[in-house]
Amino acid sequence: MSSASTIPAIRGTIxxxxxxxxxxxxxxxxxxxxxxxEYHIGQADMAAAILEPRAxxxxxxxxxxxxxxxxxxxxxxxxxxxxxxxxxxxxEWRYDPDPEHAxxxxxxxxxxxxxxxxxxxxxxxxxxxxxxxxxxxGITGGGGWSAILELFAKAAANQE
Amino acid sequence: MDTYEDAGLxxxxxxxxxxxxxxxxxxxxxxxxxxxxxPISRPAVSQHLRVLKDGGLVVSRPEGTRRVYRLNPxxxxxxxxxxDRIWDQxxxxxxxxxxxxxxxxxxxxx
Numbered sequence: 001m002s003s004a005s006t007i008p009a010i011r012g013t014i015x016x017x018x019x020x021x022x023x024x025x026x027x028x029x030x031x032x033x034x035x036x037x038e039y040h041i042g043q044a045d046m047a048a049a050i051l052e053p054r055a056x057x058x059x060x061x062x063x064x065x066x067x068x069x070x071x072x073x074x075x076x077x078x079x080x081x082x083x084x085x086x087x088x089x090x091x092e093w094r095y096d097p098d099p100e101h102a103x104x105x106x107x108x109x110x111x112x113x114x115x116x117x118x119x120x121x122x123x124x125x126x127x128x129x130x131x132x133x134x135x136x137x138g139i140t141g142g143g144g145w146s147a148i149l150e151l152f153a154k155a156a157a158n159q160e
Numbered sequence: 161m162d163t164y165e166d167a168g169l170x171x172x173x174x175x176x177x178x179x180x181x182x183x184x185x186x187x188x189x190x191x192x193x194x195x196x197x198x199p200i201s202r203p204a205v206s207q208h209l210r211v212l213k214d215g216g217l218v219v220s221r222p223e224g225t226r227r228v229y230r231l232n233p234x235x236x237x238x239x240x241x242x243x244d245r246i247w248d249q250x251x252x253x254x255x256x257x258x259x260x261x262x263x264x265x266x267x268x269x270x
Binding site: 010018022026030 | 182243248249251252254255256257259261
């Protein structure tokens, strides 16, 4: 399970028309104000999504019933240029507390002029999410897994 | 019908199929349950499910008298496709929020 990453990382870039400090602040402090509320894992509807602004902080949702569900941890909090958090929601859309199964999201904020910021996001180590599951469920023969990976590698290559 | 290159992300290019995929991400469901939440017939839902299943995004198993569909938990493709969509929407939402946020006058002076 310690092999190099086989699932390509997801990358996204967006340019926002605000200074880099503001971009970082909205992304982190105001995380719950923009995160699409339909993407949550709790049983209850989501009331808030919170990213604690410090390394070691929690990243979690609060349900309308007061329940809380973790999503991951803050690994690096370096305003206004860099944020790294773990994403520990597995393929069954549940929180997996094992740090070995944690994927990582790195977000970089780069000033492109005084009022414009380029935000680059990378969601990596996706194997860990799936690896954890394969381990738990036992790899059920038939080559389904490697076949899917192969298809995926092709699809990803074609998107370049 | 679908080429290999289309497997995974390409399968979600169709809006109805994407809607089905996202409903299943929330809750495993039968064809009937999906059809209730969508403006299409049960046969049409079945058709889309077959495509998603062939592409490895969805699996099904019988539960009593009905067949329940869910995202393929071992499916790297399903997981990545879903995350890809989440980030796409999240970054767009972030851009809107950042640009709508009140401008901090301290930063004007830098």
